[in-house]
Amino acid sequence: MVLLGDREYFKGIGKIPYEGKESDNPLAYKYYDPERxxxxxxxxxxxxxxxxxxxxxxxxxxxxxxxxxxxxxxxxxxxxxxxxxxxxxxxxxxxxxxxxxxxxxxxxxxxxxxxxxxxxxxxxxxxxxxxxxxxxxxxxxxxxxxxxxxxxxxxxxxxxxxxxxxxxxxxxxxxxxxxxxxxxxxxxxxxxxxxxxxxxxxxxxxxxxxxxxxxxxxxxxxxxxxxxxxxxxxxxxxxxxxxxxxxxxxxxxxxxxxxxxxxxxxxxxxxxxxxxxxxxxxxxxxxxxxxxxxxxxxxxxxxxxxxxxxxxxxxxxxxxxxxxxxxxxxxxxxxxxxxxxxxxxxxxxxxxxxxxxxxxxxxxxxxxxxxxxxxxxxxxxSTYRQVRRQRYESFESGKGAAFEQGKLTLQDLHTIALEQGEIPLQSGKQEMLENLINRYI
Missing domain, CATH: 3.20.20.150 (Divalent-metal-dependent TIM barrel enzymes)
Structure with a gap:
């Protein structure tokens, strides 16, 4: 008679070990090392x-x-x-x-x-x-x-x-x-x-x-x-x-x-x-x-x-x-x-x-x-963080920083826009970042 709690339901399977990515054992972790x-x-x-x-x-x-x-x-x-x-x-x-x-x-x-x-x-x-x-x-x-x-x-x-x-x-x-x-x-x-x-x-x-x-x-x-x-x-x-x-x-x-x-x-x-x-x-x-x-x-x-x-x-x-x-x-x-x-x-x-x-x-x-x-x-x-940060560097000092700090009015923005003239386009570098992710994978 099997007492309640004494039965093994997953017979033949022991504690799943970490064996590393070179292991061929399907019942082992290849990357999940709990203490790493x-x-x-x-x-x-x-x-x-x-x-x-x-x-x-x-x-x-x-x-x-x-x-x-x-x-x-x-x-x-x-x-x-x-x-x-x-x-x-x-x-x-x-x-x-x-x-x-x-x-x-x-x-x-x-x-x-x-x-x-x-x-x-x-x-x-x-x-x-x-x-x-x-x-x-x-x-x-x-x-x-x-x-x-x-x-x-x-x-x-x-x-x-x-x-x-x-x-x-x-x-x-x-x-x-x-x-x-x-x-x-x-x-x-x-x-x-x-x-x-x-x-x-x-x-x-x-x-x-x-x-x-x-x-x-x-x-x-x-x-x-x-x-x-x-x-x-x-x-x-x-x-x-x-x-x-x-x-x-x-x-x-x-x-x-x-x-x-x-x-x-x-x-x-x-x-x-x-x-x-x-x-x-x-x-x-x-x-x-x-x-x-x-x-x-x-x-x-x-x-x-x-x-x-x-x-x-x-x-x-x-x-x-x-x-x-x-x-x-x-x-x-x-x-x-x-x-x-x-x-x-x-x-x-x-x-x-x-x-x-x-x-x-x-x-x-x-x-x-x-x-x-x-x-x-x-x-x-990688340069991942640097590239993302550079997209927003205009807010890190000067009038961009003043905007983030709530120190500018809409009239101030109008004045700044008149003074700065036309704005050159800046690439978002999406493809470069996508390639970067794939390179590390």
Missing amino acids: TVNGMPMKAHFKFAVAYWHSFCGTGADPFGPGTLMHPWDVSEDPLTAARQKADAAFEFITKLGFDYFCFHDFDLVAEAPTLLESENRLEKIVHYLKEKMEASGVRLLWGTANCFSHPRYMNGASTNPDFRVLARAGAQIKGAMDATIALGGENYVFWGGREGYMSLLNTQVGKELDHMGRFLGMARDYARSQGFKGTFFIEPKPMEPMKHQYDYDAATVIGFLHQYGLQDDFKLNLEVNHATLAGHSMQHEMEIAAARGMLGSIDANRGDYQNGWDTDQFPNNLNEVTLMMLTLLEAGGLQGGGINFDAKLRRNSTDPEDLFLAHIGGADTFARALLIADRILRD
């Missing part, structure tokens, strides 16, 4: 890699055209708490073998939602106690928690933006439970992802009222968590569409404006996702730059989209050029504020071997590690 110092910090501190509970241990590969292809051996018990404990056993085996320090979750990733709110709360409390034991035994920590207020049919019209107050109240109760779980597990942050906070049609929507409700709701949630001693950062994760036609947290700039509108900017930062940036018509570097410019670059969901598909495919990251540009921004911004990098990515439907989950995370970690090393070399050894 880059720009004064070990890699593991730059990244704070986290495994996403929902995709890695709950996802089955199901899609609109067929049922799941991933038959998880930890997902067989009909008793919800037994199933939840077995899932936790598998999760912590995987995370510790992978060598990551963190995980993250939605509330009902941990245990199946029950028919009633009270029973759901009781289930969550029991599995949280079990997770605390797993965390203490393994040293694995919680990067952040969140609540799934988008899957259940009651949330078909949103949670905090729902036109029915009863649904809004239920969402508040659910988020309270998710926050309680996060605090109990020592979570470093808490994330709000408004999966259905938006609209399908303006014909039946009062946008201003819904935005006001969301702003008030987030303030209430913040106040509750602070009253319970939570010291971490709150994150909002932007996404432009899908499942709603238009979501209110469309992109980084939209969310930053929203946070300032409702006085939330001192407690909230952004958790940015690569695939969401793509859906918004941006690059991930753009989203990170916008957040960093306002001191709100908090955390990252690491994945990628498929350039031939127009939806959120959540594939594991492997685009070295894309991630290198992200790491340039991360290093110049001084790193992430509070958060880390979680692999919000899922195996493909036809990737059905247990080792595939390891291969996917190894590849993602190596992509980020290699990109970090490249970005660090670019910033230290």
